[in-house]
Amino acid sequence: MGAITGQEFLDRLRQNPPTLYIDGQRVTDPTTHPATRNMAHSLAGLYDLQHQPELRDLLTFEENGQRYATSFMVPRTKEDLAKIGEAHRVRANYALGFLGRAPDYMNANVMAAGVGADYFGACSASVKGDPRRDFAANMRRYFEFVRENDLCLTHALTNPQVNRAKQASEMPDPYIALGVVEETEEGVIVRGARMMATLPIADEILVFPSTVLKENADKSKYAMGFALPCNAPGLSFQCREPFDLGRDPEDHPLGSRFDEQDAFVIFDDVLVPWERVFLLYDVELANKAYAGTDAVLHMAYQVVNLKVAKTEAFLGTAQAIVNAIGSGQFQHVQSKVAEIIVTLEIMKALEVAAVAGAQPNGYGVMTPARGPLDAARNYYPAVYARLPELLQLLGASGIIMMPSKADREGPLGPQIQKYLQAGAASADERLKLFRLAWDMSMSSFGGRQSLYEKFFFGDPVRMHSALYEVYNKQPYVERIQAFLNQAGAPQAVAADD
Numbered sequence: 059m060g061a062i063t064g065q066e067f068l069d070r071l072r073q074n075p076p077t078l079y080i081d082g083q084r085v086t087d088p089t090t091h092p093a094t095r096n097m098a099h100s101l102a103g104l105y106d107l108q109h110q111p112e113l114r115d116l117l118t119f120e121e122n123g124q125r126y127a128t129s130f131m132v133p134r135t136k137e138d139l140a141k142i143g144e145a146h147r148v149r150a151n152y153a154l155g156f157l158g159r160a161p162d163y164m165n166a167n168v169m170a171a172g173v174g175a176d177y178f179g180a181c182s183a184s185v186k187g188d189p190r191r192d193f194a195a196n197m198r199r200y201f202e203f204v205r206e207n208d209l210c211l212t213h214a215l216t217n218p219q220v221n222r223a224k225q226a227s228e229m230p231d232p233y234i235a236l237g238v239v240e241e242t243e244e245g246v247i248v249r250g251a252r253m254m255a256t257l258p259i260a261d262e263i264l265v266f267p268s269t270v271l272k273e274n275a276d277k278s279k280y281a282m283g284f285a286l287p288c289n290a291p292g293l294s295f296q297c298r299e300p301f302d303l304g305r306d307p308e309d310h311p312l313g314s315r316f317d318e319q320d321a322f323v324i325f326d327d328v329l330v331p332w333e334r335v336f337l338l339y340d341v342e343l344a345n346k347a348y349a350g351t352d353a354v355l356h357m358a359y360q361v362v363n364l365k366v367a368k369t370e371a372f373l374g375t376a377q378a379i380v381n382a383i384g385s386g387q388f389q390h391v392q393s394k395v396a397e398i399i400v401t402l403e404i405m406k407a408l409e410v411a412a413v414a415g416a417q418p419n420g421y422g423v424m425t426p427a428r429g430p431l432d433a434a435r436n437y438y439p440a441v442y443a444r445l446p447e448l449l450q451l452l453g454a455s456g457i458i459m460m461p462s463k464a465d466r467e468g469p470l471g472p473q474i475q476k477y478l479q480a481g482a483a484s485a486d487e488r489l490k491l492f493r494l495a496w497d498m499s500m501s502s503f504g505g506r507q508s509l510y511e512k513f514f515f516g517d518p519v520r521m522h523s524a525l526y527e528v529y530n531k532q533p534y535v536e537r538i539q540a541f542l543n544q545a546g547a548p549q550a551v552a553a554d555d
C-alpha cells in the first residue's frame with residue numbers, strides 16, 4: 059500500500075473508529091463527530107500533502123517500487139537525515155507547528171525500534187525463533203506493518219497520577235497502573251490505565267513505560283511494550299474537553315482545525331496478542347528501550363524541526379502585529395521580536411548541529427547527535443512560555459478586542475471596519491491576525507499548548523536530571539583542574555608583593 063491519501067485515512071477511521079468517549083458519549087464516527095471531525099479532516103490533509111506533485115519527492119521515498127512516507131525512511135547518510143528533517147519541517151508548517159503529535163513523531167519511533175529490533179530480542183521473556191513470542195521479529199514486523207499501511211499512531215507512556223509518592227504496586231489497587239494480569243495461549247491480558255495519549259483519533263496505540271521502574275519481581279508486571287488497534291476490545295479513550303468549539307476558522311484559526319485531543323486510556327482486561335508484544339517483565343530493558351534503539355533521538359529530531367516551525371510562526375505573527383499597528387519604531391518592541399529571533403536561531407542551530415554530528419549507530423542507522431537534541435528538548439520547554447507572553451505584550455488589548463466574523467457581518471459591521479482597522483491593514487485582515495495570535499497564546503487551545511510544551515517530552519525536572527546523568531562532564535572538570543594546577547606556580551611567586 060505505502061503512502062496513503064487523506065480519503066484513505068478517513069475511510070479507515072470511519073470503518074475502524076477508536077473507542078473514544080467525549081462528554082459522556084461514545085464517538086461512533088470521529089470523521090463526523092463535531093469535536094473530532096475537523097481534526098480528522100486536517101489529518102487527512104496532512105496525508106494528502108505527500109501526494110502533491112511538488113512535495114511528493116520530499117515527503118515520500120521509493121523502495122522496491124513502492125512509495126512510503128519519508129518519516130519511515132531509515133537514514134543511512136547525513137543527506138537522508140537532512141531530507142527527513144526537511145520533510146518534518148514542511149509537514150510541521152501545515153499547522154504552524156501546533157500539531158504536537160502528527161504521525162511523523164511515532165513513525166520516527168517505530169522506524170528506529172524496527173531497525174533496532176534485536177534490542178527487544180534480548181528480553182528475558184522473548185523466545186527466539188517462536189513465530190509469536192520472538193519479540194525482535196514482532197518489532198520488525200510491526201514496523202513493516204505500520205509503514206506499509208501508513209498508520210497513524212498514538213502512544214501512552216505514563217501511569218495515572220494518583221500518588222507519586224508511591225510505586226505502582228503500592229497504589230490502592232495494583233491495577234491502577236497498567237499491568238499484566240495473566241498470560242494466555244493467545245497473548246497477555248493487561249489491566250489498568252495510562253494517563254495521556256495525545257491524538258487518540260488514530261489507528262493504533264503504542265504502549266511502553268516511560269517512568270523508571272525499579273527492579274523486583276512484583277514491579278516486573280509493569281514492564282511491557284506492545285501495540286494494539288485503538289478499537290481493541292476492552293480498550294477505551296476518555297477524551298478531555300474539546301477545544302474545537304465548532305467556530306468559523308477565521309475566529310478560531312487553530313482550535314477549529316488542529317485540536318489533536320488528549321485522552322485518558324483505560325485497559326479493561328485487554329488481550330494483547332503475542333505477535334504484538336515487544337517487551338515483557340524485563341525492567342532493565344523497558345527502562346532503556348527508547349535509548350537502546352535510539353528511538354528517542356529520531357523522535358527528538360522530529361521535535362526540533364517541529365519547534366523550529368512553531369517558533370517561525372511566532373516570529374511571523376509577532377512581526378505581522380508590529381507591522382499592522384505600527385509599533386516597530388519602539389526599541390522595546392524591537393527587543394521583544396529579537397527575543398523570538400534568538401530562540402528561533404538557537405533551535406535552528408541545534409537542528410543543524412544534530413545532523414552535522416550524526417553518526418551511524420550499531421544498527422547502521424544514521425543517528426542525529428544526542429547533545430544538541432538533548433539541549434533542544436530541555437531548552438524549548440524552559441523558554442516556550444515567553445513566546446505567547448511576547449505576543450500578548452506586543453498585541454495588548456488587540457488580542458482580546460476581536461469582534462467575530464459574525465459581528466463583522468452584523469449591524470455594527472461598518473463601525474467595526476472603521477474603528478478596528480490597523481495602520482497597515484483593514485479591520486478584516488487585522489482581526490484575522492489578532493485571532494491567530496489569541497489562539498496561539500490565550501485561548502483554551504493556546505493554554506493547552508503552553509502546558510504541552512512544558513511536559514510533552516517528560517517532566518522537565520527529571521529530564522534535567524537525566525541530562526545531568528548522561529552528559530560527560532569529566533573533561534571539563536579535568537581542564538579546570540589542569541588550569542588550577544598551572545595557575546598555582548606563578549601566583550605563588552607574585553603573592554609576596
Ligand SMILES: Cc1cc2nc3c(=O)[nH]c(=O)nc-3n(C[C@H](O)[C@H](O)[C@H](O)COP(=O)(O)OP(=O)(O)OC[C@H]3O[C@@H](n4cnc5c(N)ncnc54)[C@H](O)[C@@H]3O)c2cc1C
Binds near residue numbers: 159216222253320510
Ligand atoms: C498536553 C499534554 C500532552 C501529552 N501527551 C502525551 C502523549 O501523547 N503520550 C504520553 O505518553 N504522554 C503524554 N503526556 C504526558 C507527559 O509525558 C507527562 O506529563 C510527563 O511525563 C510528566 O508526567 P506527569 O504528567 O504524570 O506528571 P507527574 O509525574 O505526576 O508530576 C507532577 C509534579 O510532581 C513532580 N514529580 C513527580 N514525580 C517526581 C519525581 N520522581 N521526581 C521529581 N519530581 C517529581 C513533577 O516534577 C511535577 O511537578 C502529555 C502531557 C501533556 C501535559
